[in-house]
Amino acid sequence: MTDRIQKMYDYYVKDKAHHEFRQPETDKYRYAVKYKEQGLCDTDRAVYRLRDVLNEEKPVVFPDEKIVLLRTVRTLPEIFTEDEFKEISSKHYIHEQGKVCNICPDYTNLLKYGFAAKKAEIENKAEEFAKAGKKEEAGYEQALISTIETVQHFMERYAQEAEKSGNDYAAVTLRKLINDAPETLAEALQYLRIIHYCLWCSFNYHNGLGRFDQYMYPYFEKDMKEGRIDKDSALELIEEFFLSLNKDSDLYTGMQQGDNGQSMMLGGLNRDGSESFNELSDICLQASLELKLIDPKINLRVNKKTPLSEYIRGTELTKVGIGFPQYSNDDVVFEALRRWGYDEDDIYDYTVAACWEFIIPGYGTDIVNVNGMSFPKCVIASINKLEQFDDFDALMEDVRCEIFKESDRLRETAANVYMEPSPMMSLVMNGCVENGRDVSKGCKYNNYGFHGTGIATAVDSLASVRKYVFEDKKLTKEEMLTAVRNDFRGNDELLNELRYEGPKFGNDDDRTDEIAVKLLDWFADALEGHKNDVGGVYRAGTGSAMYYIWQSENEQATPDGRRKGEQFAANYSPSIFTRLDGPFSIIKSFSKPHLERVSNGGPLTIELSDTMFRNGEAVEKTAAFVKTFIDLGGHQMQINAVNLETLKDAKLHPENHRNLIVRVWGWSGYFVELDECYQNQIMKRMQLII
Numbered sequence: 001m002t003d004r005i006q007k008m009y010d011y012y013v014k015d016k017a018h019h020e021f022r023q024p025e026t027d028k029y030r031y032a033v034k035y036k037e038q039g040l041c042d043t044d045r046a047v048y049r050l051r052d053v054l055n056e057e058k059p060v061v062f063p064d065e066k067i068v069l070l071r072t073v074r075t076l077p078e079i080f081t082e083d084e085f086k087e088i089s090s091k092h093y094i095h096e097q098g099k100v101c102n103i104c105p106d107y108t109n110l111l112k113y114g115f116a117a118k119k120a121e122i123e124n125k126a127e128e129f130a131k132a133g134k135k136e137e138a139g140y141e142q143a144l145i146s147t148i149e150t151v152q153h154f155m156e157r158y159a160q161e162a163e164k165s166g167n168d169y170a171a172v173t174l175r176k177l178i179n180d181a182p183e184t185l186a187e188a189l190q191y192l193r194i195i196h197y198c199l200w201c202s203f204n205y206h207n208g209l210g211r212f213d214q215y216m217y218p219y220f221e222k223d224m225k226e227g228r229i230d231k232d233s234a235l236e237l238i239e240e241f242f243l244s245l246n247k248d249s250d251l252y253t254g255m256q257q258g259d260n261g262q263s264m265m266l267g268g269l270n271r272d273g274s275e276s277f278n279e280l281s282d283i284c285l286q287a288s289l290e291l292k293l294i295d296p297k298i299n300l301r302v303n304k305k306t307p308l309s310e311y312i313r314g315t316e317l318t319k320v321g322i323g324f325p326q327y328s329n330d331d332v333v334f335e336a337l338r339r340w341g342y343d344e345d346d347i348y349d350y351t352v353a354a355c356w357e358f359i360i361p362g363y364g365t366d367i368v369n370v371n372g373m374s375f376p377k378c379v380i381a382s383i384n385k386l387e388q389f390d391d392f393d394a395l396m397e398d399v400r401c402e403i404f405k406e407s408d409r410l411r412e413t414a415a416n417v418y419m420e421p422s423p424m425m426s427l428v429m430n431g432c433v434e435n436g437r438d439v440s441k442g443c444k445y446n447n448y449g450f451h452g453t454g455i456a457t458a459v460d461s462l463a464s465v466r467k468y469v470f471e472d473k474k475l476t477k478e479e480m481l482t483a484v485r486n487d488f489r490g491n492d493e494l495l496n497e498l499r500y501e502g503p504k505f506g507n508d509d510d511r512t513d514e515i516a517v518k519l520l521d522w523f524a525d526a527l528e529g530h531k532n533d534v535g536g537v538y539r540a541g542t543g544s545a546m547y548y549i550w551q552s553e554n555e556q557a558t559p560d561g562r563r564k565g566e567q568f569a570a571n572y573s574p575s576i577f578t579r580l581d582g583p584f585s586i587i588k589s590f591s592k593p594h595l596e597r598v599s600n601g602g603p604l605t606i607e608l609s610d611t612m613f614r615n616g617e618a619v620e621k622t623a624a625f626v627k628t629f630i631d632l633g634g635h636q637m638q639i640n641a642v643n644l645e646t647l648k649d650a651k652l653h654p655e656n657h658r659n660l661i662v663r664v665w666g667w668s669g670y671f672v673e674l675d676e677c678y679q680n681q682i683m684k685r686m687q688l689i690i
Contacts, residue, residue, distance in 0.1 A: 032081045043421040045079035053201045054154040059161035071248035092418035102354045104208035105428035106362025114181035137436025147423040185219040189241045202424040205253040206261025206354035210361040213281040220280045238287045245295040261354030268301030269330045303330040311623035319613040321641045332635040336599035357601035362430040363444040370414045372451035372547035375458035378402035386477045392470045407526035415533040447536035449600035453547040454568035456575040460560035463503040463512045484557040499561030499577040506574035508585035517593045524597035541600025542572035573605045591632035603636035610641040
């Protein structure tokens, strides 16, 4: 890290001194009443909101910056009044906040052309639609033109501020980029920062960065060949860009700081079978290794042919304890995307939407987290009818029926979705300009993804019933039901046996693992063949997001020894009560299901003691461990290097651990800033570290 980057790190991350420029909190409905009185349609309101927010912004430029832009407006405004949005909500399914979110733009739609050329293209389309009598499409093109002009005006204001601050470098760059496409790596990074910044100001959140090392590589390669940069100066630029992603992240929409979707994908197979991991990919890993920041979240695409050296490079990053990289297996994901109808040309460009759900940049408006199915809920519904079943097979058949019923219910709720228009996002999504159609109305892929929560709790519960009720007959059906319905009160001996001695998913026990195979297959079966209301398919997944908290907090006790309200495991992971036979037993168990059928996203998450990373040999062994899971057919994985004693001290003395980072589910955050429920769950997970 150069002195310049160190000073920026101290200013933005350590001291957070830039917060002094932030304006006071404002009413989030400050423009909605005016928009209503003006009789503006929702598209025009979205255009006006971006204009009004950017006009509110007070440009801040420091003399030594090469990549500028700083949020000073704390509160993004709504475009509807509360009453208006209630009316919309009464007629539509509202996903999250009703915004276009959790997708990945194709930034090259602007990077390659620049604003002037893109504006000229849109003006031609507007004229074409007008001549054809397509007033709605022509009007939408005008909304896109207004959006570009708003961003250009904002950039001019920033260029003027750069001149005032004495930063001629930034002033020249900004003035060029007002109209022209970037030509150098530095210009491309500044341009990307502008686009990404304006998407957030449009209230489009969780905007993935996509395959950053692929679309930025041409600028890097050209600069290297022409002698403008070397690897050291390229690293400095990438580190400055990474820092820029952390300036405002505490203002971004999410469950907590860190849950903001600023994920980038590195590497992956080309269609000819070659690896795309390149020099810039490695520089990104090095930048993340040196900065140790929660953004951007690094994802690595790997496959059976990926060399161990690439896993070692990733494990060096894991070692510093920031919860990534996350690994995605091209061999499995390609097959999953083919099954769901994605075009062959598109699957090779897949990335993650925000946390870990797979999506195609620029083409995917999939709602990848439209809802979450609780496996324990389905199992509990069947367990409560336990006395009706003569054998375990009958119980399992009822569980299958419950999974189908719950899947049907979820499909029925996720229909007639309303999302606010976003002309800004439409500029970086394929087909919007060409068709005069807003991104909120869908693009090429419009599939819905369902999380699958608590798989380990469900599997362990069923395995316990099979063992203790139907096979060993240690408990009668009535005794098992009484125990779980009474939350194991007065039955500590049974509670401990079920928790710690019963069969568990994750110990490479074929009979137990086969239950997981069936449950996940049934989940996929329940969704397969159905179309959603916008013509897309439904994608089953193994992720949990926040559902492992929400869906467990009021759920009754389960036969695996989990008491009422105790949390499920996060994502695709062993139960927090599992006594593990070792790390390899986990990856053997969790690679047995047909994961290509449930690859909406959701990594096997494993905590390893940070003592396992203290020398090069240990790092190599951990890298080999990750590679083994991928080679066995695992779809997605994240490894966390943790220290339980450090977390305990952080709870007691948060002032001493402000920069302690942990992996939460699909994102990393500062431990001391998390809500206590997340802190406690992470600590429980880490009591089972290997």
